[in-house]
Amino acid sequence: MTETLIADALAARLADVPIQTRSARPTSFEPADFAAPSAREVNWKLSDLQRLAPLFVDEAGGHGTVDYEVDAPAGVHVPSEGLDAPVRGEIFRPEDLPSAIAWKRSENALHLRLRAGEVLEQPVRVRLHGTDASGHANAHIVIEAERDAHGTVVLEHTGSAQYAQNVEIIVRDGAALTVLSLQTWEDDAVHAAAHQAVVGRRASLTHFVVSLGGAVVRVNPSVRLAGEGSHAELYGLSFADSGQHLESQVYMFHEGPATKGNVLYKSALQGAKARTVWIGDVLIGADAVDTDSYEANRNLVLTDGARADSIPNLEIETGEIAGAGHASATGRFDDEQLFYLRSRGISEKESRRLVVLGFLMEIVQKITVEDVRARLIDAVEAELATMEVD
Incomplete structure (x- = not known):
């Protein structure tokens, strides 16, 4: 009887646990x-x-x-x-x-x-x-x-x-x-x-x-x-x-x-x-x-x-x-990348822009539709133009 009660209590608690794995999602x-x-x-x-x-x-x-x-x-x-x-x-x-x-x-x-x-x-x-x-x-x-x-x-x-x-x-x-x-x-x-x-x-x-x-x-x-x-x-x-x-x-x-x-x-x-x-x-x-x-x-x-x-x-x-x-x-930001760019006379704001652009371009460059890729580059550049230097 005790084992049955424990099993029922455990089942009730598990039923209230949110589903954790994607494969079990209803x-x-x-x-x-x-x-x-x-x-x-x-x-x-x-x-x-x-x-x-x-x-x-x-x-x-x-x-x-x-x-x-x-x-x-x-x-x-x-x-x-x-x-x-x-x-x-x-x-x-x-x-x-x-x-x-x-x-x-x-x-x-x-x-x-x-x-x-x-x-x-x-x-x-x-x-x-x-x-x-x-x-x-x-x-x-x-x-x-x-x-x-x-x-x-x-x-x-x-x-x-x-x-x-x-x-x-x-x-x-x-x-x-x-x-x-x-x-x-x-x-x-x-x-x-x-x-x-x-x-x-x-x-x-x-x-x-x-x-x-x-x-x-x-x-x-x-x-x-x-x-x-x-x-x-x-x-x-x-x-x-x-x-x-x-x-x-x-x-x-x-x-x-x-x-x-x-x-x-x-x-x-x-x-x-x-x-x-x-x-x-x-x-x-x-x-x-x-x-x-x-x-x-x-x-x-x-x-x-x-x-x-x-x-x-x-x-x-x-x-x-x-x-x-x-x-x-x-x-x-990667301090080494920023140091490398700034040591070559590039301003801090421009250095940060180049780092972010390089980071995101790995995805953009995989897009084979040329006009979409060009528009995304322009959109990212527009975002970066508003970036403030800490």
Whole structure:
């Protein structure tokens, strides 16, 4: 009897413990299955819950407006009407309340399909512009690369909005897809996005999250390397100013054998209450033999009052791997780099600018879309022009 009572008490206590691992997180298409986010949950404890609160309300009518314009070759933008439209929901499962609301309230999806064997020389561009931040807007986007297709899709966010967004990415066998999500919102925008991807046999996904604008931006990519020899490169760049909260929670699941994954996110912060959050979870499954995986997050704090949170996590369920590791670092300027530059007659302000620019350019230079890369360099330079020397 005593053992039964102890077991029941332990089970009750464990039931009240928040879920810690990404792989155990529950999913549902129904918003009512999710409680309102709280700081007790691992996936919300570092988020700006107060400013994200409008995205936790499931109601019809009174929505804000985010218009979109697609620039793509004929046949890439295909119809997707209804929650049960073909392909939609093939791999996407909402993991939190805003994602479930976005699923429910976005009856029609934006579906972009790269046809089998097609090689797109120019990127597909989707310009999403918020014109009304007084209400909650939702969207579901499907990006599908059929077998052996090659191409790039750019999602560019501008304007003002309160916006919950799901992005479903399907990379079929042999395909090679690049997805770039660029957030250059106005200062009042609130954006929560869930990107979920699956990568097939000998296929590859290169994924970028670049967040420069917005009051609160939370873009969380999740990638499942499902097929033998599948490969993913996940990159992120953010520059947080005073009062901004820029966040990414990254999940990479090595499911198939001989899969390779690399994650590198970098952030710079300046100004009072500038905040970045990065959580990186990697799971190497029991069948993912010969896997090679690495994740890293680097943060450069430029002024007092800024804060960067960085949490890498690694789960390994098989000992037969090629390699796995993670790293995280947050710090101020490198004194040796500054000394080297100043000893050659470069001013302190210019030296600091060059150090920050070099730090962030590692990510920018990986972007192959030339005009996007040029605009990002200009945007970073504009940020650095306001940097004060301590």
